Amino acid sequence: MTSDGQPPTTTGGRLPVASAAAVRAAAVRLVRADARAFACLLVLNTAAAGAGLLAPWLLGRVVDTVVAGGGTAGVDRLAAAIAGCALAQTLLTRYARLVGHRFGERTSARIRERFVTRALALPVSAVERAGTGDLAARGTSDVPAVSGVLRDIAPDVLIAALQAAFVVVAVVLLSPPLGALGLVCLLGVPLAARWYLRRAPAAYLAQGETHSALAETIAATAAGARTVEALGLRERRAAATEAVAAEWRRTRERTLLLRSVLFPAVDVSYVLPVVAVLLAGGALVRHGSVTLGAVVACALYLRQLSAPLDAILQRLESLQGARASFARVEGLAAAPSAPPPGGPVPDGDRIEVSGVRHGYGDGPDVLHGVRLSVRPGERLALVGPSGAGKSTLGRLLVGADRPREGTVTVGGVPVADLDPERLRRHVVLVSQEHHVFADSVRDNLLLAEEDASDAELLAALDAVGADWVAELPDGLGTRLGAGGLAVDGAAAQQLALARVVLADPHTVVLDEATALLDPLSARHTERALAAVLRGRAVVAIAHRLHTAHDADRVAVLDDGRITELGTHDALVAAGGPYAALWRTWHGADSTAALPHAAAPPPRRSPSGNNGPARSGDAPDGVTPGTAD
Numbered sequence: 001m002t003s004d005g006q007p008p009t010t011t012g013g014r015l016p017v018a019s020a021a022a023v024r025a026a027a028v029r030l031v032r033a034d035a036r037a038f039a040c041l042l043v044l045n046t047a048a049a050g051a052g053l054l055a056p057w058l059l060g061r062v063v064d065t066v067v068a069g070g071g072t073a074g075v076d077r078l079a080a081a082i083a084g085c086a087l088a089q090t091l092l093t094r095y096a097r098l099v100g101h102r103f104g105e106r107t108s109a110r111i112r113e114r115f116v117t118r119a120l121a122l123p124v125s126a127v128e129r130a131g132t133g134d135l136a137a138r139g140t141s142d143v144p145a146v147s148g149v150l151r152d153i154a155p156d157v158l159i160a161a162l163q164a165a166f167v168v169v170a171v172v173l174l175s176p177p178l179g180a181l182g183l184v185c186l187l188g189v190p191l192a193a194r195w196y197l198r199r200a201p202a203a204y205l206a207q208g209e210t211h212s213a214l215a216e217t218i219a220a221t222a223a224g225a226r227t228v229e230a231l232g233l234r235e236r237r238a239a240a241t242e243a244v245a246a247e248w249r250r251t252r253e254r255t256l257l258l259r260s261v262l263f264p265a266v267d268v269s270y271v272l273p274v275v276a277v278l279l280a281g282g283a284l285v286r287h288g289s290v291t292l293g294a295v296v297a298c299a300l301y302l303r304q305l306s307a308p309l310d311a312i313l314q315r316l317e318s319l320q321g322a323r324a325s326f327a328r329v330e331g332l333a334a335a336p337s338a339p340p341p342g343g344p345v346p347d348g349d350r351i352e353v354s355g356v357r358h359g360y361g362d363g364p365d366v367l368h369g370v371r372l373s374v375r376p377g378e379r380l381a382l383v384g385p386s387g388a389g390k391s392t393l394g395r396l397l398v399g400a401d402r403p404r405e406g407t408v409t410v411g412g413v414p415v416a417d418l419d420p421e422r423l424r425r426h427v428v429l430v431s432q433e434h435h436v437f438a439d440s441v442r443d444n445l446l447l448a449e450e451d452a453s454d455a456e457l458l459a460a461l462d463a464v465g466a467d468w469v470a471e472l473p474d475g476l477g478t479r480l481g482a483g484g485l486a487v488d489g490a491a492a493q494q495l496a497l498a499r500v501v502l503a504d505p506h507t508v509v510l511d512e513a514t515a516l517l518d519p520l521s522a523r524h525t526e527r528a529l530a531a532v533l534r535g536r537a538v539v540a541i542a543h544r545l546h547t548a549h550d551a552d553r554v555a556v557l558d559d560g561r562i563t564e565l566g567t568h569d570a571l572v573a574a575g576g577p578y579a580a581l582w583r584t585w586h587g588a589d590s591t592a593a594l595p596h597a598a599a600p601p602p603r604r605s606p607s608g609n610n611g612p613a614r615s616g617d618a619p620d621g622v623t624p625g626t627a628d
């Protein structure tokens with residue numbers, strides 16, 4: 001956690017963590033959002049604490065009445081009042097707790113909703129840099145931790161804090177010298193708590209880590225039992241496990257030591273003020289400066305303090321943990337977010353890449369001053385060895401990343417400045433990763449165009465050849481994914497392509513869309529792709545050279561630079577690097593790959609012919625390769 005006023009912290013590419021000041025400001029906003037319930041909570045708690053205060057004071061009056069020789073009738077009345085106060089306190093506390101839990105529930109719902117909204121607004125690049133694990137951990141453990149504390153712990157702590165504050169005020173009002181003495185003697189509690197809290201987080205963290213390490217070592221040994229036996233590693237694994245177990249024991253002993261210091265110190269600190277007040281009170285009574293009843297009431301008040309203080313102490317660790325979790329949850333507010341709706345409107349469909357340098361994280365540039373134009377409606381193939389920067393350039397073209405230097409614009413506007421809604425009307429990436437949401441077919445498609453009618457959805461599905469939808473029991477309303485109809489890779493890809501049809505971008509960046517599919521699925525997908533690509537500009541990131549052969553132009557990327565650009569025929573005739581690639585592929589056997597390329601190029605075209613695909617094999621000629 002940062003201290004006050006510090007900016008949010010980030011570690012490497014990780015998502016930011018909110019500063020202490022930001023956490024406080026967020027907490028105040030949350031309270032304001034449900035101000036009435038919070039005010040009601042305070043009033044009820046105050047009333048409950050007030051009722052609780054009356055009992056010791058009345059008991060003091062009983063003592064004074066008895067000392068003064070008052071009758072039993074007066075004592076009975078006081079006793080009845082004490083019982084009434086106890087009942088009122090119980091009822092008010094119960095109701096305050098109910099209101100508190102409801103407030104906590106509503107507030108945690110707000111936190112969850114805001115987290116989801118912010119997470120969805122994160123640019124893909126920010127999530128990728130941070131690692132999806134970080135975001136997932138914030139969503140699955142930090143948000144529930146904050147919610148749990150808000151619902152179950154915070155109301156109890158608020159009640160206890162108010163009770164403790166009221167008791168302290170009452171003691172001081174009743175007898176300032178005795179109150180001051182009691183509070184001084186009570187100082188041991190905050191001192192012991194401070195000592196403990198300074199050491200506890202690191203100690204418990206270490207205990208958690210060694211526990212995970214022990215679990216991991218045991219699980220790894222169990223999983224690799226055969227290997228352990230085959231290689232005679234038993235002794236070595238046992239020694240490794242013992243070493244981790246010893247470390248775990250050491251960290252547990254450390255936390256045990258902390259607790260064994262805290263609890264006795266706190267217990268003594270609770271008793272000390274009572275003893276001191278009784279001793280000093282006796283002297284003051286003899287002196288006549290205070291009544292015996294006031295001394296008894298003071299002692300009872302101080303004794304009463306142990307309950308709320310204990311309640312707070314026991315929950316301090318959870319509160320600290322929740323505060324850290326809240327800082328991580330709120331950290332998303334400081335993370336970069338996708339551009340808000342509205343903003344600049346592109347003037348035209350031309351995509352221009354100029355002087356682009358880009359790299360990942362703090363690493364070196366992987367693109368070095370790339371300059372390229374994608375003309376409306378053209379088919380441009382990006383080829384080059386593995387690691388040349390093709391996918392990186394593709395990500396910049398679809399606005400997934402913003403270049404370190406230079407610009408990538410569509411119609412004169414940087415693509416990274418377009419809000420997601422507008423961006424997908426211009427340029428869309430089609431890759432091998434397709435996600436089907438656990439929702440209806442309709443909702444899976446409306447993501448691309450929320451105002452689309454059922455007729456438009458069916459037309460888009462028809463365009464990509466998703467005939468299977470017609471046979472679904474509930475048609476567009478059929479639920480897909482977890483808890484619904486299982487969807488295979490080809491159907492998922494058709495849904496993704498139908499979304500592209502609905503978004504209707506003028507440019508599609510195609511990243512090896514069929515490379516991982518089996519031949520039958522790939523053939524289906526190619527037909528669907530051909531329908532989707534018709535009439536749009538296509539930038540095909542090509543591992544297979546027949547894609548380049550059929551394109552209008554080919555850009556050769558090598559080590560982050562465009563080394564050649566032109567038509568296939570012109571580049572082959574030029575005899576440069578592309579011609580060499582082409583000869584290697586064209587003359588290679590079925591296992592040959594592009595030099596240094598990750599995937600081997602197929603020798604058979606989608607139509608089954610050897611050699612590059614004929615442009616007639618797929619409309620528009622941009623033909624993703626098949627996995628033979």
Ligand SMILES: Nc1ncnc2c1ncn2[C@@H]1O[C@H](COP(=O)(O)OP(=O)(O)OP(=O)(O)O)[C@@H](O)[C@H]1O
Nearest residue numbers: 360363366384385386387388389390391392393598
């Ligand atoms: N997320 C990332 N983090 C760090 N470096 C990356 C990341 N993605 C790519 N790179 C690096 O950037 C360089 C270009 O990679 P890129 O994936 O763009 O090349 P490519 O031409 O598409 O390669 P391939 O054909 O193998 O997909 C490579 O050196 C790669 O290691």
